[in-house]
Amino acid sequence: MASTDGLVPITRAFLASYYNKYPFPPLSDDVSRLSSDMASLIQLLTLQSPPSQGEASLIEEANQQPPHKIDENMWKNREQMEEILFLLQPSRWPVQLREPCTSEDAELSSILRHLKDNFDKALAAMISFQTKNSERVFNTVMTYMPQDFRGTLIRQQKERSERNKQAEVDALVSSGGTIRDTYALLWKQQMERRRQLAQLGSASGVYKTLVKYLVGVPQVLLDFVRQINDDDGPMEEQRQRYGPPLYTLTKMATAIRVFLTLLWQRYDTFKLNKEQMNLLSEAAIVYTSEFERFVAFISDVFANSPFFISADAAGILGSRENEEYKEIIVQAGRTYEVSLMVESENSYIGWDFSLMQGKISMDIGFSVEYISASGEKTLILPYRRYEADQGNFSTLMAGNYKLVWDNSYSTFFKKTLRYKVDCIPPVVEQKVEDEDGLES
Structure with missing residues (x-):
């Protein structure tokens, strides 16, 4: 478990300073020129034949502003590339292109095959980026989790959740779901x-039983995962810096998809001339190359971007103490007990304590007892002497438990004890959406 001492989550102000070192080289001027030309071609096609209801909805969507979130735009670009690749399959071409009888049809067929290669490559870069970025966020979170059963439970939870998600997608596709349906589900x-x-971060849902009431998870980690995606949080700086070029690419991908959709339905009456073929080819090549460049750039920025920074760097004096801890003085010759009621079998009891020591090294006895309904005591955790301890165990039965700190052997020294203790209900295996894993 990596130390988070003196660290706080990244702030928007810090990211603003950090991103100053990583300006995105502007998109090629060809992007705006070709996007404008594609819009003119789309208009020409709609004049050739009024759009159907489905085509009109697609055109309306293309005219809307792209989503504000970076990751939503990434998914939108991925969706449009999948739609374009679907249209570029030879089986989806107009029959004149599948069995070309003219030199113009043969030339366009050749161009389309080359364009498919470009989109395949760009889509692979997109998928690789999403996979690596997702793994990076999860692995960073796990780095700061206590290296015990909590991390194992969270990891298992994620793996199970991802299998359930993939099964849900597979079922949708098998039942005839469209690419649009699939990406609506993916988002x-x-x-x-x-x-x-x-x-x-807020310890709600199933994670309330896994994390918040299991001591030892750094508060800075909980703060980070709670606020990282806030609408006005640190990621908003990312959206302001790198959103505009991505929004432009989202609109360009949508325009290419709309153009091909309209063209395939009108190909028997509308043939592209040489200039229009070159325009389609250039637009696809420029889009895929600029998108790959953007993904490569943003991958480097994300890979080097810190999740946690020092309190000084964040402009915060000192680090916040966890308000859930309590302090008690255990006088010499005395014991101190904390009673817990466990309602369900196989619940967990977790604790975290340390002695507020001076120059003299001191320890305190610690044990855990089970008290039956008849008052009989059973030692669950054997007595040992500690300066500090962080631990947990799964209880064998419901009932009353006592955590006992023993200073009875001491003649002179009182002990100032700082502690936190919780009882955690059992984690029930069930297939519910609230048990998903972590991902940015």
């Missing part, structure tokens, strides 16, 4: 991951 799942990340 819904992504928002669930984001919600779960926030739940880990």
